[in-house]
Amino acid sequence: MQESVHRAVRELIAEQGRDGLTVPLVAARAGVTPSTVYRRWGDLQELLSDVAVERLRPEGAPEDHGSLRADLGAWTEQFLEEMASSAGRAYTRDALAGDPDGSNAGQCSEYAAEQLRILLERAAGRGEAVPALEEAMDVVVAPVMYRTLFRPGPETEVEAKKAGAAGSGAVADYARRLVERLLPG
Template sequence: MAMKERVRVGGRSARIQAEVHKAVKELQQEADRAELTVPMIAARSGVTPSTIYRRWGDLAELLADVAAERLRPVSDPDDTGAQISDLKAYVEQYAEEFSSPTGRAMLRDIFSSATDATYTGQCCGYTFDHLNVIAGRAKARGEHPIVVQDMVDHVIAPIMYRILFGGGELTEAYWQALLDRAMPATA
């Protein structure tokens, strides 16, 4: 496998990344994922295929990078004034986003990256960051904050398992029951 080039923040490297990401997103709207190729993306983005191979290694890595970027939060979770309602809003959004056809496609792209756990680690970090924000707000309000790892183990992980492997419908009643069972431990 080709060695990935070091990515510099800003400058030409950032412009190339932005153009390639933009091309991937546009092509994903126009064609089935199975039809995407590096030469097609290169032509759309105005770079050579060798640039894409040097930077990302292969198509799976590029698609994982684009998916991770799309999943990057643009803001903190909603502040509803109470930890439990913050968690309900967050878990509902999380379940809806990842169980949607677009969310499932992004997860497939994230997990198709075989070289390392960079992209899965980024997405995991986003979840921990959001839950830490919710816990921090709760603590600042004088509430007993959640234990973030417990929320991941008892709420987020079962939701993700259902999304990835099936085993039952992902309904509001299901995730609400998970949240209800997890909350007494934090009260």
């Protein structure tokens, strides 16, 4: 049932946007009653939040590029692009808006922490010196989320980068600078 309701939300948003989205519309598309949706999620915002948390889950382990610096650089740029995209910003806002107890924010934070944990453990296994996980979260993840949500600028103009616009190198440069702060030298 959860998957059919989530799928209905994603399809309806893709077809008509979020403005006209209602619980009865989602329920009809999912083949369940509105009361089923209300019982499980409480209201539309909590449903959107649940869908957002699921959409923000990484699809797999980060790629191995042979060194912590290369792994972290590629991961940071990809993370920045995903979070700063229109969809990423909308999902993040939805995840937080329907999160009265902070559990969704905690889950999203854990997704990023798990990805970094994989990179750090992989590097340690190669004999590289690695920073603490929380330091990586503070130096890499926190600034990306802050810039994405509260202070967007050239560093978060991922649509411009995708379009190949002039100045779009700012996204990659910002990701590189964050990695340099964490791994100086």
